[in-house]
Amino acid sequence: MNSNFIDSESKLNYFERLIINNGSSPSLFIEQYLKGSGNELAQKFWSIKSSSRLCFDLYSWLCNEKGVSNFEFEKQLPKINIGKKQSSPPNIDVYFEYHDKIVFIESKYTEQDKWKYKNDKNLSRAYWDTNPEGYKSCKYTIEKRFYDNKFIADKFSYFCEQVQECIDIHKKEEKDKYSWFDPKQETCHLFGIIFYVINNGIKDKDIYLCNNVWECQNDSFIIENSIVAEFKRLAENMLNELFKENNCKFKFEVNKIQDILSNGFMGFNFTEAKLFAKEEKVKDFIEENYQYRKR
Numbered sequence: 001m002n003s004n005f006i007d008s009e010s011k012l013n014y015f016e017r018l019i020i021n022n023g024s025s026p027s028l029f030i031e032q033y034l035k036g037s038g039n040e041l042a043q044k045f046w047s048i049k050s051s052s053r054l055c056f057d058l059y060s061w062l063c064n065e066k067g068v069s070n071f072e073f074e075k076q077l078p079k080i081n082i083g084k085k086q087s088s089p090p091n092i093d094v095y096f097e098y099h100d101k102i103v104f105i106e107s108k109y110t111e112q113d114k115w116k117y118k119n120d121k122n123l124s125r126a127y128w129d130t131n132p133e134g135y136k137s138c139k140y141t142i143e144k145r146f147y148d149n150k151f152i153a154d155k156f157s158y159f160c161e162q163v164q165e166c167i168d169i170h171k172k173e174e175k176d177k178y179s180w181f182d183p184k185q186e187t188c189h190l191f192g193i194i195f196y197v198i199n200n201g202i203k204d205k206d207i208y209l210c211n212n213v214w215e216c217q218n219d220s221f222i223i224e225n226s227i228v229a230e231f232k233r234l235a236e237n238m239l240n241e242l243f244k245e246n247n248c249k250f251k252f253e254v255n256k257i258q259d260i261l262s263n264g265f266m267g268f269n270f271t272e273a274k275l276f277a278k279e280e281k282v283k284d285f286i287e288e289n290y291q292y293r294k295r
Contacts (some may be wrong), residue, residue: 011074017276018033024068026072027289031075033074035074037091038039049109052093056276058212060239064276069097072095074091082138093104100206101266103190108180110216113182113184115227117184126190130157131257141175152242159190160187163187181211181228181231182226186211194239203247207250209250211254213254216259217295228254235252262283
């Protein structure tokens with residue numbers, strides 16, 4: 001047996017939970033994972049270090065909570081327009097609506113990022129290259145790549161430049177302690193959220209992008225004066241300006257999963273919550289089965 005993956009009996013238990021009807025979700029959980037572009041159920045979900053499975057254990061029970069609607073794992077968000085050579089859509093780990101809130105969650109267990117961002121093949125030039133003749137992989141102008149919305153294209157390109165400057169300032173002293181933070185991934189999510197709100201005509205909502213992260217050894221969550229604080233400031237400024245006409249407010253949050261288990265999240269009590277389709281408590285199960293690891 002491969003010690004890097006969970007055993008067959010546990011795997012069967014998860015499959016049974018993945019195919020049970022799930023309240024406010026638009027489809028079965030298994031359909032959501034299979035539809036996602038990350039191919040999570042092929043291997044990732046079954047690793048002992050799986051962020052996907054931790055995410056399922058932590059949040060799946062919310063789908064039956066009063067006031068929660070359209071709960072979904074691996075929700076696909078709008079992708080940048082680069083013509084025939086299509087890009088992959090950004091997938092968000094968890095999406096749900098709760099009264100006047102729309103919540104997007106990026107959940108991490110042991111992944112790490114080294115903040116290469118715009119170098120090499122990390123953040124595509126499609127998001128920030130303002131050359132009117134396009135670039136090597138796509139001859140579309142940035143306006144066309146942003147669905148003919150030049151205002152958003154210009155704001156977003158400038159945002160990318162600001163984030164790169166921030167990375168250049170902070171990377172030497174912070175890249176290990178804040179390696180749980182992935183500015184490239186969050187930038188792609190921001191693009192998806194912007195056009196999700198605009199394309200669906202969403203109005204009068206509080207919109208959250210939450211980085212919910214398992215605290216590992218050597219991690220720092222002192223957000224003030226860090227790259228995370230700067231990204232938060234820049235992202236909130238940009239999206240709140242873009243969402244003015246929709247009367248939507250945007251907030252970027254960072255939460256330690258250990259704190260969520262003890263103190264709750266978005267008004268939900270995780271201390272007494274039960275695993276989806278099981279009697280065991282979420283908090284007890286996660287504390288027993290997930291470990292305090294290195295990244």
